[in-house]
Amino acid sequence: MRVEAKVLLGLGLFFGLMCAVYWNWSLENAGGVMMFAGMLLCFLPGSYYYWWSRRMRARPEDDPNATQGQGAGFVGTFPGTSIWPFTLGMGAFFVVLALVFGIWFLVPGLGLVVWALLGGTAEGRRGGKY
Amino acid sequence: MTDLLDPPVQLPPVPPAHEAIEEHGHDEHHGPTGILKWITTTDHKVIGLSYTITSVIMLVIGGAFAEILRAQLATPNGTLVSFAQYNELFTMHGSVMIYLFAGPFAFGALANIMVPIQIGAPDMAFPRLNALSYWLYLTGAITMLSGFFTAGGAANFGWVAYAPLSNSVNTPGAGADLWIGGLLLTGFSAIFTGVNLCATIFYLRAPGMTMFRMPIFTWNMLVTAILILLAFPVLTAGLIMLYCDRHFGTHIFSVQGGGVPVLWQHIFWFWGHPEVYILALPFFGMATEILAVFSRKPVFGYKGMVFATLSIAALSLGVWAHHMFTTGVVLLPFFSIMSLLIAVPTGIKIFNWIGTMWRGEIWFSTAMLMAIGFVVTFLIGGLTGIYLASPPLDFFTHDTYFVVAHFHSVVMALVLAGMGALYYWGPKITGYLLNERIGKLQFWFLFIGTQVFTFPLYILGLEGMPRRVAVYPHDPQWKFLNDLSTFGAVLIGVSTILFVVNVAVSWKRYPAGDNPWDAQTLEWFTTSPPPHHNFYRLPQIRSERPTWDYNHPEHRSLGHGTHPEEHHDEVSSS
Structure with a gap:
């Protein structure tokens, strides 16, 4: 550290x-x-x-003489698959298109963003699929 | 330290943490397949591979633009494209290469795949954020390029979008807005990747992998990630200001409303110059890894290399206005001194690269040739950069082809290093080697093409040919030099085609094995391609090249953090 x-x-x-x-x-x-x-x-x-x-x-990882066994234990939660990053990305895409083509793009854009935020948070609480 | 001296078979078994993760990994087979797997994956290797493919496609697109530009300039009054199309093409050539190829290829593709494996981590720290980065990058690229399908054409104000040229009066139309939007998306993608890399390197290193045992590539990516976090938010803020000026009637960059056009240049280059190092440092790291592995030596001056990288990062925030010397409103001595100072750490790096090869057992594989080509080409680009740091010389050459030649030498050096990295790390990512014969042919086309392409441009620039022009005066010498440069660009194009041919020819043909190069760092300890969550087992990490220590117990490099008496061992065995 x-x-x-x-x-x-x-x-x-x-x-x-x-x-x-x-x-x-x-x-x-x-x-x-x-x-x-x-x-x-x-x-x-x-x-x-x-x-x-x-x-x-x-x-x-800061100890020059550490053995691999010292890394034993819980490292963290690494979700195997998740659809929410894609949903959020598409939402951001539509929000940006709203800057160019008209405010109505915000409807699908913000819809997807909110859906992805809710879904991603819920998935984080459940722990996600592996 | 007894465990270090034990024979390799007695290395400890898999740490339980990784075992636990592996059990989850087996469920992968029940997970989604096909396109749904690609869309829902959070595995850094799959995301990195998506990044690799997308960014290489961007290289091809940007390269195609470049070939059209050079074809237009092959004759003084070229009629291949109109002036308006020419403006769009050089804008999008620069934008695609800088925003969509070089950066994402470095920190999205190769760093994303290699950094967690090099430090013994199961994945990036935030896998879902990592996936989001890719989707923002892909949609940003689509947004920016879709300008070509709008009525007014793509953005045409140059990749730097100087105010007031970029305002809504001088550049109306959707193309410019799509450019801004695409850049917002890719900018956030870069910021998220930067956060991810920092967190991964700070928190997910394997036991024993102290900071000063990390491979140079990982170090460079850490510094790059810090620079991303310092620089990219500035660009994003500037783009929002530009958008407000264009659409909401603000006057941040317009003189009429009391704004300051030069403020855009300050904001843009405050991002833009650190961005140069954000592009360059990852490729420095790749070249360092390749030079060390194929010279059969540890990196020469490891700590010097790390401190040189850190000094480049430290200085990089104080050099932005050397792009603005001719505006007449910047502090010339300060920016000149700072820019010249950057030559010192960069010089240390070049010295260390040569030191790494010095008296090494050099294996001239394709990757090694590319890395040596990188050092040579980068030296040319770097030295001409020192001229440009001097204001009197910059007044003379500003906005001429001399500047174009300077930064094309630099970025073509980065392309050489990046190609070398694909040959070096490709087998680890895919499990299959690329054809060495075609690879060497590709190297010679790329290397000679680069020099033939840039060298005439230096002379043209000193003779006063301005950049961003579609036509130039009838002059036999200028025509000859331009033709020569175009010929070089064609050679570079051939080299890119050879790379694509090589991928097709070598497709699943030459199985690589886990460690085809007898390499040094941790990524070569795992299988090719690595399993889900990367490692079945890890060696003891006692130096900056754990895999080499494991495979060559007879001449272990006892790196930093070992006891002084053991350095005697190192000397006697080497």
């Missing part, structure tokens, strides 16, 4: 320094704001990982 935190915090720190130099030198706001946001985007997960890295024991 420590290396992950360092990668993100290091990038964020560099973006912060670069932002300070750039903003003070150029007085141009668009780039300054975007660089500042880039710094925050690295600090947010980076500080989360750092906070945890100080409070947890090294995971097997």
Whole structure:
């Protein structure tokens, strides 16, 4: 966890320094704001990982001498098949077509999106098919 | 460390977690088949294969556009396409290649398949989000390309869509809106893939696979994923602003309403320059893997390689305005210094690639030839990029064919590396090798074609030929150089046809076995193609090349995180 935190915090720190130099030198706001946001985007997960890295024991994947047996146990739920990503994708497709061809495309678009969100959530609760 | 020194047979059995997953995997046979299987799958390998096929089709489509463009330029007053069609074609050539081929091919196709296997994970962290990424990518591609079927034709403002050319007065019609819509969809697809890759690499590594034992390709994909998360939301925001300007009467980018047209360039290139590294870093990773495997050596300067990648990512957020030197409103020294600094980590990478091959036992397979071709071509493209980082030189060459030649050298290098990766990883994905003889022929067509295609363009650019023109003055030398470039483009086209022929000829003909290249990283430890959830068993991971350690206990590379006294072993055995 420590290396992950360092990668993100290091990038964020560099973006912060670069932002300070750039903003003070150029007085141009668009780039300054975007660089500042880039710094925050690295600090947010980076500080989360750092906070945890100080409070947890090294995971097997952080331990250079770990054996494969240490990875035993529950890894996670990996659904085998699911129709909902496809439904959601098609819904997003129709929503985007509404931007081009007319607002009426939102009817099937948002319909599919809502259906997929409900279906996907329900599937997540049931655990999904394998 | 005794377990490391035991003979390979005594490696621990399958970890129970993977066993448990495998039991579920057997139910796969009762699952949907045929097209329903393709639609409902959440397996990262199937999704990755869909990505691979779709993005290679996009390469062919974008390549066909390029051939038409070059055919038009073969004569000074070409009449193959009209000016309007020419504008559509160069816009869509750039858009298809950047948005629909290079990125998705790297992080959707190969990273999607290889990153979980390289770190010993059963799947991506969010399999259903992964499937959604593919559907957004496919529908985005369809949306963008369907502009050709509208009355006004496809988008024709260049792949950068500069304001005010891209507003509703200068570019009316559905084609431009379809371009924006398609880009929104593919942009979200990329963001979701970025989230997925980050989470997978941070949380699903196998025991012992510390961060500094991950293969360079996985490292590069992690950095790419972070850059995606930094850059793509900016593009999405910019596209929404552009759409509002076009349809809702806002004046964000129009001078008349008090807006700032150059703001679009700032937003676009704040995405666009990190995007260059989002495209390049995955292919750097592929080339690194190939060079190490076919030189029979570990990656030279592993940590240097990782830090070079991280420095490129760090600098990449501070270089965007070198695309905007000629606007006259950007801070020239800052962007010049930052752009020149990027040459340092990139130089480290080239040094390390050569170091990896140095005194290696080189096997000139197709993949290796492609990777060496990548290094050479990328060096040409990279060095001409250093010229362009200098504002005085950029003022002289901006928007000429010199710039076109520069970035085509770079992206053709990426195509070489990507083709190499298909030859290298194809057997792992499909279980069958590609024909080496046709592959080598393809390499020579692609490599020579690339140089013949780009080199005349450098000269044309220095002589002042502007880019994005359908006709040019009658001048024997310009005609000759353009013809030469077109000839190079034809050679590249032949190489692509050879690849398709190779796939057809080799179809299920040459069974690969699990590890045809005697490779080093974890993906070659499992079967070809890997089973559902990837591994029946895992070796002990004690260095950045666990499969090599397992297969060659006599000269194990004791990588990072081992005890100092064991480094003595490494030295004596190598």
